[in-house]
Amino acid sequence: MADTPEPHLPVDESGDLPPDSKLTRTKRAWARAGKFLTGRVARPEEDRLPPGQHLVRDWPVLDLGMQPRIALDRWRLDVTGEVEHPVSWDWATFRAQKQTRETTDIHCVTTWSRYDNHWEGLATRDLLDVVMPRETARFVLLHSYDGYITNLALEDFAAEDALIVHSWEDKPLTIEHGGPARLVVPHLYFWKSAKWLKKIEFVVADKRGFWEENGYHNHADPWREERYSDEE
Numbered sequence: 001m002a003d004t005p006e007p008h009l010p011v012d013e014s015g016d017l018p019p020d021s022k023l024t025r026t027k028r029a030w031a032r033a034g035k036f037l038t039g040r041v042a043r044p045e046e047d048r049l050p051p052g053q054h055l056v057r058d059w060p061v062l063d064l065g066m067q068p069r070i071a072l073d074r075w076r077l078d079v080t081g082e083v084e085h086p087v088s089w090d091w092a093t094f095r096a097q098k099q100t101r102e103t104t105d106i107h108c109v110t111t112w113s114r115y116d117n118h119w120e121g122l123a124t125r126d127l128l129d130v131v132m133p134r135e136t137a138r139f140v141l142l143h144s145y146d147g148y149i150t151n152l153a154l155e156d157f158a159a160e161d162a163l164i165v166h167s168w169e170d171k172p173l174t175i176e177h178g179g180p181a182r183l184v185v186p187h188l189y190f191w192k193s194a195k196w197l198k199k200i201e202f203v204v205a206d207k208r209g210f211w212e213e214n215g216y217h218n219h220a221d222p223w224r225e226e227r228y229s230d231e232e
């Protein structure tokens with residue numbers, strides 16, 4: 001794993017390594033740690049539905065019952081903690097970031113899954129290129145406008161198909177589903193995908209979020225049925 005090349009490092013025709021900028025050094029460090037090898041996995045179609053899940057065609061709404069309404073002119077996204085370049089973006093600045101489209105499946109711990117959701121937003125990897133996590137950053141805490149918190153390891157946050165989305169099926173994300181902007185981390189149960197995203201905090205030590213404190217698994221891999229915590 002230590003010698004796996006970082007897939008997004010540019011390589012020119014001569015085969016030379018890119019200039020040894022701070023950014024490429026940091027990316028190599030992430031690659032060495034295997035941080036960019038998580039996420040989309042080529043699975044045979046019969047393994048597409050994780051164990052204990054059933055398919056739905058509609059999109060259920062699940063949250064703590066308080067759906068905050070954030071006017072776009074008051075909306076901010078702060079990225080703080082163990083990063084070289086913290087940001088506090090207004091809506092226009094967030095929307096001006098590099099855009100990525102992904103088609104991914106949702107797996108909720110309450111046993112429903114929904115295939116082929118079309119998302120558009122900022123890839124978490126592109127966010128990492130902007131804010132540049134320090135070597136000390138190991139975990140990410142997601143803070144939402146309704147007070148919800150969830151936690152991810154940096155490698156799960158940086159998964160190649162993880163996005164901060166503003167659109168679903170080519171329409172603005174509705175408030176009930178976490179608009180103006182939410183996280184989508186397709187390879188984990190959906191409680192890790194924070195709705196109404198407000199702040200992304202890079203930290204040294206892991207800290208359990210709301211559901212993780214209340215008996216859910218800290219990691220949440222649907223193919224391993226990491227639904228509930230073994231601790232206590």
Ligand SMILES: Nc1nc2c(c(=O)[nH]1)N[C@H]1C(S)=C(S)[C@@H](COP(=O)(O)O)O[C@H]1N2
Pocket residue numbers: 059060061062063064065108109144145146148176177178190191192193194195196
């Ligand atoms: N801010 C916030 N994000 C949240 C939640 C929440 O209560 N607040 N619930 C989580 C849970 S348990 C699930 S299953 C999904 C549901 O997303 P949906 O309502 O768009 O289906 O959001 C997750 N993200």
Ligand SMILES: [Mo]
Pocket residue numbers: 062108109110190191
């Ligand atoms: Mo959930």
